[in-house]
Amino acid sequence: MRASDLIGREVVGADGARIGVITDLRCIQDGPLRGTQAALRVDSLLVSRHHTGSVLGYDRERQRGPWVIGALVRFLHRSMHVVPWSAVEDEGPPVRLRPGPRITS
Amino acid sequence: MSEKPHGRVFDLSLHLLDRQVLDRDGRMVCKVDDLEFERGADGSLYVAAILVGQRALSHRIGGRLGVWIRSIAQRLSTDDVPRIDFAQEDDIGSAIKLGASRDSLGVAPLEDWVREHIVSRVPGSRHESE
Numbered sequence: 001m002r003a004s005d006l007i008g009r010e011v012v013g014a015d016g017a018r019i020g021v022i023t024d025l026r027c028i029q030d031g032p033l034r035g036t037q038a039a040l041r042v043d044s045l046l047v048s049r050h051h052t053g054s055v056l057g058y059d060r061e062r063q064r065g066p067w068v069i070g071a072l073v074r075f076l077h078r079s080m081h082v083v084p085w086s087a088v089e090d091e092g093p094p095v096r097l098r099p100g101p102r103i104t105s
Numbered sequence: 106m107s108e109k110p111h112g113r114v115f116d117l118s119l120h121l122l123d124r125q126v127l128d129r130d131g132r133m134v135c136k137v138d139d140l141e142f143e144r145g146a147d148g149s150l151y152v153a154a155i156l157v158g159q160r161a162l163s164h165r166i167g168g169r170l171g172v173w174i175r176s177i178a179q180r181l182s183t184d185d186v187p188r189i190d191f192a193q194e195d196d197i198g199s200a201i202k203l204g205a206s207r208d209s210l211g212v213a214p215l216e217d218w219v220r221e222h223i224v225s226r227v228p229g230s231r232h233e234s235e
Binding site: 023030031040 | 111112113114115116117118119122139140141142144145149150151152156164165167190191192193194195196204
């Protein structure tokens, strides 16, 4: 599987209701040693209902920059969810989540 | 409150895709056209390789343009999509730094062939001391 297989893929809840589209894959470098570094593990999906573009890091507190761009990106991704990989039941397409707390905007 | 992760956090599209890859000597190798995952024993996905070249990029672009790029790229080469094992990765910053030499990676065979057979024969192409 490739990153491009998942980015852009639709995400639905356990009931089949559409949640949004994967805009990015958040990874943590805490996997088993691969070469000299820990492997990058896919930790969560960034899922946006309204827009498929990148959030350019503006969902993070430490990301500073032109506030106009930040405000625009935050508006376009106002309904963005961070879905843990452990919540994925079927990689699809579409990606189907396990039954659990309902994801809302 | 969510627990703070122990490792560095990267968003693949933001921090890795399309980034420049440099070898151990700081020479440019390629761009990250796509990333390949492998599945761990616990079901987690781990980044396994950097995919390089027009065929990798065409898969990412998708649509008619992607099919068009892929059909041309397949005529030029029937080999597998060039890849760099992520074990070669040394550091991720504004560029992806590798611990290996560009010459040992073999991700740009056409460029290597042109350098070896054409450019190296051009007078003045080598350093004065060589």
